[in-house]
Amino acid sequence: MKIKEIKIGKIDIPLKRKYKLPTREITTSEEVVIKIITDTGEIGYGSAAPAPMVTGETENSIIGAIRYIENYIKGMEISSLESIIATMEKVIRRNPSAKAAIDIALYDLAGKKYNEPLYKFLGGNTNFTITDTTIMNDSIENMAKNSLEAMLNGYADLKIKLGYGSFEKDIEILQAIKKSIRKSARIRIDGSGAWSAKEAIKIIRKCEEIGLDIDFVEQPVKYWDIEGLKQVKDSVDTMILADESVFGYSSAEAFRVIKNRTCDYINLKLMKSGGIHNAIKIYNMAETMDIKCMMGCMIESKIGITAAASMAMAKDNMITSDLDTMLIFEEDPIVGGATFEKNKIILNDEPGLGIKEIKGWKEIK
Structure with a gap:
């Protein structure tokens, strides 16, 4: 099972009430959601939540980082999870939410490959x-x-x-x-x-x-x-x-x-x-x-x-x-x-x- 491509998208979910932070109020969750598509047709789901005041990332920076990382991990085997993560760490510093989206999708695929729930x-x-x-x-x-x-x-x-x-x-x-x-x-x-x-x-x-x-x-x-x-x-x-x-x-x-x-x-x-x-x-x-x-x-x-x-x-x-x-x-x-x-x-x-x-x-x- 190899990484064929990463499709990037988003979902917007309205909140029941305002979520107050020290610097702003949030009324909608705007989340970057990715699909890692494999050569077998299996899909791994991952997500990234922009939090500029915590991780320093915005929606656009997350999208850019994921696209950059994709160039280096495309074609790699899902079973080589350690190598894929090491490659991500090597090619780009920081960007933790962008990396988390890919990481979550990879673990989703690993669970599917070995037919086990992630936990x-x-x-x-x-x-x-x-x-x-x-x-x-x-x-x-x-x-x-x-x-x-x-x-x-x-x-x-x-x-x-x-x-x-x-x-x-x-x-x-x-x-x-x-x-x-x-x-x-x-x-x-x-x-x-x-x-x-x-x-x-x-x-x-x-x-x-x-x-x-x-x-x-x-x-x-x-x-x-x-x-x-x-x-x-x-x-x-x-x-x-x-x-x-x-x-x-x-x-x-x-x-x-x-x-x-x-x-x-x-x-x-x-x-x-x-x-x-x-x-x-x-x-x-x-x-x-x-x-x-x-x-x-x-x-x-x-x-x-x-x-x-x-x-x-x-x-x-x-x-x-x-x-x-x-x-x-x-x-x-x-x-x-x-x-x-x-x-x-x-x-x-x-x-x-x-x-x-x-x-x-x-x-x-």
Whole structure:
């Protein structure tokens, strides 16, 4: 089974509600979706989610990088997965989401070639994982209301987006949410890199002081402030998770965070690691240093979510998942792949990703 060509297209999926980020609001998921066509006629599906403020990639740059890489991997055997990935890394630096799209499609094809669902191909023996759900920044009343609704809809783990206002408002938000939900719920905080190390330490210590029982705090400081991240981790009792600070342009870039035990947990995302192959490298380093991992995602369709869930189900050191973005879409154009039952993501036993069709896919010539 050899790579014959890569067809590039896109799907646009409207969101149920605005997805607020520190720099912009997103109302539609605009995703680059590829099809790797083989000489046997088999198709591998992959996707890339543009995230300029995280990976530095736009839709156009992703398309350009995929077309560039195609020139070097066309004709290569799918069974030579290691060689194909090595070739990608050799011919172009960075561009992690573009590489992730190709990587995901290759793993989809590998599963199909060996007639195994991807989670089993990666070594897993269970076909489901549990995800948390994100409570986006809003008024205090709406965040408390949305948290209660999430609990009633079966979610036991809530990730609260903070860092959009003052210290006092962040504490008010957490207190209001804590009052509105069951005691059994676990609250996680995503600081989105909004605080300085001193500010992060202050707010986390306050949470500890008033007994909010926070599960962990994700990316409290700027992605580049590795020293600040370690300062926060060493100054509080609450667990600290690194997200944007851990990139996978090469596994060496993640190594500096891991080797210094800068965090307690790491958030792995296929879009920032360059796909499953590099994510596994980072995972293995973290496991060696006894750092737990969470499987996360960008605003991605079911293609990327199915791939990420497959890896999450295959790794014992993966303590949790944050793969809920499918829930904010108005529709699901992907036929096959993962299904959702409340907070449970379930994979089928079809080979590869188990995806049959992508409705509304528009080829980009």
